Amino acid sequence: MALASRARALLPGARSWGAVLARVTAQRAMSHRVVVETDAAAGVAVMKFRNPPVNSLSLEMVTELVINLEKLENDKTVRGLIFTSESPGVFSSGLNLLDMYGRNPAHYAEYWKAVQELWLRLYQCPMVTVATINGACPAGGCLISMTCDYRVMADNPKYTIGLNETQLGIVAPFWFKDTLVNTIGYRASEISLQLGLLYPPAEALRVGIVDKVVPEDQVHSAALAVMAQWLAIPDHARQLTKAMLRKPTVDNLVRQRDADIQQFVSFISRDSIQKGLQMYLQMLKQKKA
Structure with a gap:
């Protein structure tokens, strides 16, 4: 049975937005790392990160x-997509250091090409995309959230968000930079990127990263309330x-895709x-010990 047909069979009459998550279709997709649940009646899918312990982007x-x-x-049948995490306290830790x-x-080239492909698909995604940031969201996790049309963050001072690559001795690629500049502006990005800042919720809201x-x-x-507002706009006009933007x-x-891969391989090597x-x-291993 097709996904849409299965969703209709399991969710007859699921119309109200308040019931979307409560009555989502139990459609488990792919593997243990990513779970997709779809409510065809509402036209919304929820994509959950499930790559413990910290949803690193392997x-x-x-x-x-x-x-x-x-x-x-x-x-x-799917017009909107919500991203969230099943790992307590972590949305995504970002790129996988391993x-x-x-x-x-x-391997470095293969990995970087895959990361590029993910960003290109997310940034151009025709669906309405909303990130529900329910945990720490540094580096690549921040990048994923910034590709979305809207970002909702949990008000927990333990959770932070930002591109903190410089703190690890790494330089954020130009397209990470471009995404940040498009989100919070040039001067704020200049400060944020050079210092590798991670913003707690209130500061993240003030600077505009959420x-x-x-x-x-x-x-x-x-997120569902935001989704309802965005889906009220005709798809073709919004898309x-x-x-265009x-x-x-x-x-x-x-x-510059090939050159960017070569530059990454040269730098990381x-x-x-x-x-x-x-x-x-090694420091992370010692913390776990």
Whole structure:
């Protein structure tokens, strides 16, 4: 049975927005790292990150995200997509350091091409996309949330969001930078990127890296309310407007995609960068011990 048909069979009459999550279709997709649940009546899918302990964007998880996005884009019953996490206290820790340390250049190139592909699909996604940031959201996790049309963050001072690459001795690529500049403006991005700042909820709202901060138990209901507002706009008008606004940023990466991969491989292969990553990974192991 097709996904849409299965959803209709399981969710007859599911119309109200308040019941979307309570009555989502139990459609488990792909593997343990990504779970997709769809409410066909509401036209909304929820994509849950399930790659414990911290939802790091491993090559396997990135690949699954891309495949699931493609499937949802081809499902005409789905107009909106909500991202969230099943890992307590973490939305996504970002890029997987184990894919960037101690590997060969071919692996680095494969990994970076997959990360590029994920960003290109997310940033151009025709669906309405809402991030429910229900945990820490640094680096690549922040990038995923910034590709969304709207970001709702849980009001928990333990949760922070930002591109903190410089704190790890890494430089955020130009398309990470472009996404941040498009979100919070040039000067705020200049300060944020150079210092590798991570913003708690209230500060994240002030700087504009998130759009709404709500109590932790209300992030999903707030996302559904936002989704209802955005889905009230005719799809073709909204999609064309989104594409027009984002096309220059997308084109900037597309033109330089191969060069960006080569630059990443060259940078991440440096002895100084590898040693820095090794020290950071050892520090993380000591914290866990």
